[in-house]
Amino acid sequence: MRSFNILSNYVLLLSILVGMTLSGLVGYSFYQNETLAIELDFKRDVDDKAAALERELLINLEVLYAVKGLFDSSDNVTEIEFKKLASSFLVRHQNIQALEWIPRVSDDERETFEALKRQKYPDFEFTEREFQGSMVKAAKRSEYFPVYYVEPLEGNEVAVGFDLASNPKRETIIDKSRDLDLSLATASITLVQEVSNQKGFLVFMPTYEGTPTTLVKRREKLRGFVLGVYRIGDMFETAIKYTDVQGINLKLIDNTAIKAEELYINFSPEQVQDNTQLHLTYSKPLRRFGGRQWTLVTSPTLGYIAERRSLVPFLISALGMLFVLLGACYIYAITRRSSLISIEVEDRTKALNEASLALEELSYTDSLTSIANRRRFDQQLSKEWQRAIRGNTRLSLIVIDIDNFKLFNDQYGHLAGEQCLIDVSKALSCTTSRNTDLVARYGGEEFVILLPNTNESALLADKCRMNIEKLRIPHEPSSVSEFVTISIGAISTFPTLNCDPIAFTAKADRLLYQAKELGKNRVCVEDLPISKTGDVIDFKAPQK
Ligand SMILES: Nc1nc2c(ncn2[C@@H]2O[C@H](COP(=O)(O)OP(=O)(O)OP(=O)(O)O)[C@@H](O)[C@H]2O)c(=O)[nH]1
Known part of the structure; x- marks a missing residue:
């Protein structure tokens, strides 16, 4: 029972572990699904932002087309006309830092262009950026691309007159844009008018006289460029x-060159460390714009994830585990209860068995003397009789009767009579020495002693007689002695299948009466040695 309980406890523990693990796994799978959903959400949000940026870039390009339209429609666009049109766009597109007109000026025309502009801006001249960064008069070269019209002027004054061809990188774009008749954007640059550390870029849109279709014609017919100036962050x-x-967290990267360049970033690097789910980084390339390939590199912040996380996976795990624990408690309670009931049943069965054994023992015991009763004697006689037959061994029987016991009762009363019976039974029990000997009260004042496998029954019978005499229980009215005495009939034989234990007992009884008749306080013995074939071969005469 105990080992069963330990086993069932182990099984229960194992079930709890399995249940807990399964609950955890189910919760984890919900968590994973939620993570996937958040990832999809995140990509959709980034795609939205990328689409917004692409739209913004296209709109800005459209503005340049509109300004170019002005120059295509007139050979001589005045500053006022330019200003009027450009400012109307700038009101609606505030992320454009400036719109500019960059005429193509040959070295021969330089003086004329500078002189014309000086009418309004006395200090005007074509400029370039010195190695140290300050603006100086542009060096002589065959062709200039100065910033001639600027809208708004305010904040962009320093750019006015700046010769874009003075910078080799910008010159390359100028040439490429001219040759291909394409709007081209520069890589990120620091604008001459920039006061903070924000990066910018320029978009060149070429304008020609007429519509040149060949490279040579384009080079020849180029009038200049409509230029859009943008601050990347603002846009x-x-x-x-x-x-x-x-x-x-967004990062805009320019992948046009072999070495990618970071254009804009909306977070600080420290934030990334603490606050970003880097494993969910998602890169979204934008549509090519002005010959450049920009890519949005993004990652969600912890806040973004937290906003979309639910408690469902945790609740599922927790509830699962709770159910497992409650179930386990319930099963444990039932198992414990049933094991307690089993123990109780076991205890009661044991007690019942003990009680029934005690009862059985009682049913074989004489209530007055506490020695075996006649029922026990009959059973034992039958058993020993069979055993002696099987083993071909001797079985002896002594039958004892207290002399003149009626007179004893009459003289001393029944209570004294009963005490006498107790004393006699004790003395008889003490006289036998082997465990296999049985002393029983046969009835009334008569006792029997069954002695298996002995040839000294006559001796023992006489010893019994003497031991009772030695008790010296006064018996005044006795016809034999002044003390209590007993008469004995003793018989010994080798039991066979032809003989019967009842006849054997009757014979012993007869020997007892013989002893009584001969004067009491004596032993009458009859030894019946029986051959192995079962024949009676000898008798001895009764003796005192
Ligand atoms: N006190 C008491 N007396 C008992 C008990 N059993 C039997 N007796 C008495 O024992 C007496 C037996 O008397 P009898 O059978 O006439 O024999 P006796 O008086 O012993 O005479 P003999 O056998 O010839 O010596 C009866 O008076 C019974 O009442 C008992 O349990 N207690």
């Missing part, structure tokens, strides 16, 4: 402010 923020999703 980026204007674009994405229409998508209200927060918590996305």
Whole structure:
């Protein structure tokens, strides 16, 4: 029972572990699904922002087309006309830092262009940036691309007159844009008019006299460029402010060159360390714009994830575990209860068995003397009789009767009579020495002693007689002695199948009466040695 309980406890413990693990796994799988959903959400949000940025870039290009239209429609666009048109766009596109007209000026025309502009701006001259960074008069070269019209002027004064061809990188773009008749954007640059550390870029849109179709014609007919000046951060923020999703760390990268260049970043590197789910980084390449390939590299912040996380996976795990624990407690309670019931049943069965054994023992015991009763004697006689037959061994029987016991009762009363019976039974029990000997009360004042496998029954019978005499229980009215005495009939034989234990007992009884008749306080013995074939071969005469 105990080992069963230990086993069932182990099984229960194992079930709890399995149940807990399964609950955890189910919760984890919900968590994973939620993570996938958040990832999809995140990519969709980034795609929205990328689309907004692409839209913004296209709109800005459209503005340049509109300004170019002005120059295509007139050979002589005045500064006022330019200003009027450009300012009307700038009101609606505030992320454009400036719109500019960059005429193509040959060295021969330089003086004329500078002189014309000086009418309004006395200090005007073509400029370039010195190695140390300050603006100086542009060196002589065959062709200049100065910033001639600027809108707005305010904040961009320093750019006025700046010869874009003075910078080799910009010159390359100028040439390429001219040759291909394409709007081209520069890589990120620091604008001459920039006061903060924000990066910018320029978009060149070429204008020609007429519509040249060949490279040579384009080079020949180039009039200049309509230029859009953009601060990347401003444009980026204007674009994405229409998508209200927060918590996305964005980085705009220019992948056009072999070495990628970071254009804009909306977070500090420390934030990335603490606050970003880097394993969810998602890169979204934008449509090519002005010959450049920009890519949005994004990652969600912890806040973004937290906003979209639910408690469902944790609740599922917790509830699962709770159910497992409750179930286990319930099963444990039932198992414990049933094991307690089993123990109780076991205890009661044991007690019942003990009680029934005690009862059985009682049913074989004489209530007055506490020695075996006649029932026990009959059973034992039958058993020993069979055993003696099987083993061909001797079995002896002594039958004892207290002399003149009626007179004893009459003289001393029944209570004294009963005490006498107790004393006699004790003395008889003490006289026998082997465990196999049985002393029993046969009835009334008569006792029997069954002695298996002995040839000294006559001796023992006489010893019994003497031991009772030695008790010296007064028996005044006795016809034999002044003390209590007993008469004995003793018989010994080798039991066979032809003989019967009842006849054997009757014979012993007869020997007892013989002893009584001969004067009491004596032993009458009859030894019946029986051959192995079962024949009676000898008798001895009764003796005192
Ligand atoms: N006190 C008491 N007396 C008992 C008990 N059993 C039997 N007796 C008495 O024992 C007496 C037996 O008397 P009898 O059978 O006439 O024999 P006796 O008086 O012993 O005479 P003999 O056998 O010839 O010596 C009866 O008076 C019974 O009442 C008992 O348990 N207690």
